[in-house]
Amino acid sequence: MLPTSINAIEAYSGANGILKKVKKGSLLIDSSTIDPMVSKELAKEVEKMGAVFMDAPVSGGVGAARSGNLTFMVGGVEEEFAAAQELLGCMGSNVVYCGAVGTGQAAKICNNLLLAISMIGTAEAMNLGIRLGLDPKLLAKILNMSSGRCWSSDTYNPVPGVMDGVPSANNYQGGFGTTLMAKDLGLAQDSATSTKSPILLGSQAHQIYRMMCAKGYSKKDFSSVFQFLREEETF
Amino acid sequence: MLPTSINAIEAYSGANGILKKVKKGSLLIDSSTIDPMVSKELAKEVEKMGAVFMDAPVSGGVGAARSGNLTFMVGGVEEEFAAAQELLGCMGSNVVYCGAVGTGQAAKICNNLLLAISMIGTAEAMNLGIRLGLDPKLLAKILNMSSGRCWSSDTYNPVPGVMDGVPSANNYQGGFGTTLMAKDLGLAQDSATSTKSPILLGSQAHQIYRMMCAKGYSKKDFSSVFQFLREEETF
Amino acid sequence: MLPTSINAIEAYSGANGILKKVKKGSLLIDSSTIDPMVSKELAKEVEKMGAVFMDAPVSGGVGAARSGNLTFMVGGVEEEFAAAQELLGCMGSNVVYCGAVGTGQAAKICNNLLLAISMIGTAEAMNLGIRLGLDPKLLAKILNMSSGRCWSSDTYNPVPGVMDGVPSANNYQGGFGTTLMAKDLGLAQDSATSTKSPILLGSQAHQIYRMMCAKGYSKKDFSSVFQFLREEETF
Amino acid sequence: MLPTSINAIEAYSGANGILKKVKKGSLLIDSSTIDPMVSKELAKEVEKMGAVFMDAPVSGGVGAARSGNLTFMVGGVEEEFAAAQELLGCMGSNVVYCGAVGTGQAAKICNNLLLAISMIGTAEAMNLGIRLGLDPKLLAKILNMSSGRCWSSDTYNPVPGVMDGVPSANNYQGGFGTTLMAKDLGLAQDSATSTKSPILLGSQAHQIYRMMCAKGYSKKDFSSVFQFLREEETF
Secondary structure: OOHHHHHHHHHHHHHOHHHHHOOOEEEEOOOOOOHHHHHHHHHHHHHHOOOOOEOEEEEOHHHHHOOOOOOEEEEEEEEHHHHHHHHHOOOOOEEEEOOOOOOOHHHHHHHHHHHHHHHHHHHHHHHHHHHHOOOOOHHHHHHOOOOOHHHHHHOOOOOOOOOOHHHHHHHHOOOOHHHHHHHHHHHHHHHHHOOOOOOOOHHHHHHHHHHHHHOOOOEEEEHHHHHHHHHOOOO | OOOOOOHHHHHHOOOOOOOHHOOOOOOOEEEEOOOHHHHHHHHHHHHHOOOOEEEOOOOOOHHHOOOOEEEEEOOOHHHHHHHHHHHHOEEEEEEEEEOOOOOHHHHHHHHHHHHHHHHHHHHHHHHHHHHHHHHHHHHHHHHHHOOOOOHHHHHOOOOOOOOOOOHHHOOOOOOOHHHHHHHHHHHHHHHHOOOOOOOOHHHHHHHHHHHHHOOOOOOHHHHHHEEEEHOOOOO | OOOOOOHHHHHOOOOOOHHHHHHOOOEEEEOOOOHHEEEEHHHHHHHHOOOEEEEEEEHHHHHHHOOOEEHHHHEHHHHHHHHHHHHHHOOOOEEEEEEEEOOHHHHHHHHHHHHHHHHHHHHHHHHHHHHHHHHHHHHHHEEEEEEEHHHHHHOOOOOOHHHHHOOHHHOOOOOOOHHHHHHHHHHHHHHHHOOOOHHHHHHHHHHHHHHHHOOOOOEEHHHHHHHHHHHOOOO | OOHHHHHHHHHHOOOOHHHHHOOOOOOOEOOOOHHHHHHHHHHHHHHHHHEEEEEEEEEHHHHHOOOOOOEEEEEEOOOHHEEEEEEEHOOOOEEEEEEOHHHHHHHHHHHHHHHHHHHHHHHHHHHHHHHHOOOHHHHHHHHHHOOOOOOOHHHOOOOOOOOOOOHHOOOOOOOHHHHHHHHHHHHHHHHHHOOOOOOOOHHHHHHHHHHHOOOOOOOEEHHHHHHHHHOOOOO
């Protein structure tokens, strides 16, 4: 599980890379979150060596990893999925077959694209509501019983004081860092550009997290966008 | 329940308006979705006549209205809420007290702001995923078990073929019209400007629905933004 | 010349407002930058008193005011323009007739909308170019001889060190404050919403200046958006 | 002068590519508009062969090419610039040295980024002004004598009837196609992501041109964004 596409390419195709010595029939599973195009390239190279490559990015974070409840999104040849599932099942409670190589990455990227958008949307709506005189807890309750409901509002609310046990309750420490979200949105942007898919809000979300990284938020949880949007600086 | 702020002002302060003949002690409930500032203004005028004004915008649509399952978001003097609740309870299964006059509008506006953002986000993520080779039903399933989950993805999915009984399954007929969403986003924009609250994605969502109205989508359900974003025109 | 629509309404229609004692045949010229709808309303009231109202917002700033080189954009009855021109000509070198009442405001708002967009665009392009290894002065020179040329790049460049005698050469002191630009973009937003005109970049520019006001830039010149966009905080 | 990065890589590094047979001491000039990173890569490969590589993207279009008035933005080793200038001078009236390899691309990309933003901004401002009752020609005149002035407003105005001899005077035929602008904005997006430079308006401009390509505007001049933004479809 490596941080970037370049790291993954190096690990496979580098001077001392896996491709140099991989045995025929091996099953290689990459759980990095990288460009789906790169996963496809690596799969081709691996196939030439008579081995099998699958992309299996993960979601769930440190907590889920510890408790073995990660979600794996797997892309690769369907016949090989059973084998991958057996291994990944030890670490994850959800192991989902997504389709051909690269679709695991695609699923992860699309989820985080929507996550980033709905988190910023939740932060904007909560901030506006508070300024209009609503109590934050009450507003969250109303959103969560209405059509505005989303994971960011009902499970990971970005407003301090609304929920316990989430980063917003702990000065945005822990959780999923703003830098990592900016990186995943960069992948979504690349995929959107190469497939010519318009992502108007996604591009904006990308730029917002990009700016936050420049304003001292890089290590805070990505829900700190609420703090970033507030009228007053609070740190 | 009137379409715009101007209509409401006319109904109350117009030549033959309610204010001309309202009896002392009357309880006036306005279920229009309008500018919270206007609700506050009307409340002042009504108070001068010795009556009580509450704003109680509604969500749920025609279906919920027929079955008496609307949600009312009520703003006004707390002592009068019980009386309003008794009446509104006949039409709605949820009658929520939001606070001072105008907060009912605020809650409705904030919910629809977040709804618009997450709907467009869902459309962008689904469209990108499909172009990256994912099956729409599978992608929806993955999003709904992950952090991208939102009402727009799990209850009102905008992609034809993913769910039954939603506008996307019926060429975007019925449901909540794009014009109405554009109107509510205009109210969110006004409230954001007057309270100086930044709504980056909300402004963009407003402009996107504004454009859709100009491109023949005004009468379609607001989930037709998926169709609008697709590479190929399909109507 | 008053700061907001509310101030102008108060000055005309307030308890001791101009409308209380204005003489028949008077020519009333309002040089505030306010909502065109308000100018139209005021014109109607003034007309009832047998007087004439014109909106004549100004551009050029303190320097131009001192030297009598302001630009006035005038809206009102054409027959009265000559009279207004005679007076305004003493303070401004450009007195432009824009059309019916409110069009002076419209022209001012549209100019500042485009100004805000091209200033942010210049800041984005200069910042990207610098990060890609270009010398700021050289990049400005290239833009200014190419199709990227605009007032913000060739007359008011936002990058410190590129030009002398502009706010960016003086830590963004003086010039046109970010708060004022945010206010004018709020007017553009209101006008766009009421006329249902899509302003995708304009809305975004509005939100960007809105955020800057919250991040300590409110008193700096609006060209400080370059500083705001930079990767590192520099103040 | 090739359309995409892939084409350029193929032309140099492909099976029968230039690198297979290039002579020591040759000067290779690439006038494609491609990813600066690719230009840098190619330069390294060419250097290994004892030859010199320079990127020299061009601006000015077909007309300028015919009349020999193109602008070349050149990146490469400074000592070799004189030689390149001698050759390029035959086709271009402006041959600008931008710095190290890749900076020619950087300059071109930054110019087109700002161009796209100011063109959309001009379209938004003109459209809003017209809806507010201003005469298009008069509004253009006012913008061009004020701080909103830009190449898109004074030289290439996107509103039919404002100027002669521009694409907007010819139903947006000829000129610089929307597809090409979308492509260049994709390069700007990639460069911004790799250098972590926030381009809020640039990303939005990219997505707008992306959508236009999907709505039947791909072959029209990029100034047709005015037509795209109008309330009524006009084609």
